[in-house]
Amino acid sequence: MKHLILLACLLLSPAAHAGWFFKDPPPPPDLGPEYRAKITSLEAQISAQHATTTRWEVATGTFALGCVLLFVIGTALGAKTRQHYDATRRLGRTIPPTTTWAKQMRQIVIRRWQPEPLPEPEVDHELPHLSAIERSAETISFTCRQFEYWLSPQGTLREWLKFNLRLALGLAVPSLLVAPLVTLALQQFNVWIDLITRTTSNLVLVPLSVLLVIGLICGMVSIGRSILVMRMRQQQQQPRDPYSNY
Numbered sequence: 001m002k003h004l005i006l007l008a009c010l011l012l013s014p015a016a017h018a019g020w021f022f023k024d025p026p027p028p029p030d031l032g033p034e035y036r037a038k039i040t041s042l043e044a045q046i047s048a049q050h051a052t053t054t055r056w057e058v059a060t061g062t063f064a065l066g067c068v069l070l071f072v073i074g075t076a077l078g079a080k081t082r083q084h085y086d087a088t089r090r091l092g093r094t095i096p097p098t099t100t101w102a103k104q105m106r107q108i109v110i111r112r113w114q115p116e117p118l119p120e121p122e123v124d125h126e127l128p129h130l131s132a133i134e135r136s137a138e139t140i141s142f143t144c145r146q147f148e149y150w151l152s153p154q155g156t157l158r159e160w161l162k163f164n165l166r167l168a169l170g171l172a173v174p175s176l177l178v179a180p181l182v183t184l185a186l187q188q189f190n191v192w193i194d195l196i197t198r199t200t201s202n203l204v205l206v207p208l209s210v211l212l213v214i215g216l217i218c219g220m221v222s223i224g225r226s227i228l229v230m231r232m233r234q235q236q237q238q239p240r241d242p243y244s245n246y
Contacts, residue, residue, distance in 0.1 A: 112166070115159035118152070121145040 124130075124138050151157055 109163075112163060113159060115155040118149050118155050118158070121149055
């Protein structure tokens with residue numbers, strides 16, 4: 001019912017059939033050739049202005065559309081870049097930074113390397129009251145400390161010697177404790193390998209020897225049987241002498 005009412009309204013509307021309700025306008029009067037020329041020139045100007053306006057509108061619309069597209073593309077790229085940055089940041093938080101053995105050794109050396117400036121060596125004030133051996137020891141100690149202070153007053157040489165001593169102890173103690181055990185384990189492993197090799201070789205050689213003996217016996221039996229069969233055939237093929245019994 002609604003569709004029928006809508007169709008009737010369209011048929012009876014003035015926009016659909018203007019001629020039913022309004023008469024056609026009267027034709028324009030004949031104004032002469034001069035007025036016609038003016039009207040033609042005005043129509044040409046209006047057409048030119050309309051074409052210019054249309055081109056400007058098209059250019060403006062194209063520029064606006066390009067700006068909108070650039071804005072949309074930039075927004076999409078910015079969102080994607082932001083997502084990638086967030087993902088990379090989360091990944092960097094979850095995965096710990098990898099450190100190589102060189103960096104670890106460098107950190108250990110930096111943590112252990114702490115040189116301290118050396119105090120200026122001084123002579124013991126009680127040196128005259130010491131015994132001869134004590135005075136000799138104090139003199140040698142003062143000379144060594146003075147020589148060390150002359151070489152490295154900032155304590156670099158002493159720290160270098162300490163670091164090398166710590167490194168030597170750190171390598172020597174595990175070596176002295178672990179090397180005998182490792183050597184004993186390797187020696188026992190060598191004994192086990194030798195025993196396994198001998199056992200395996202015996203397990204392989206004994207069956208081979210038995211098979212060889214069995215093969216030789218079978219061969220000898222076969223050869224003897226062949227000889228016996230050949231002798232029997234030769235005896236059967238020889239003709240019997242009828243006078244051999246007389």
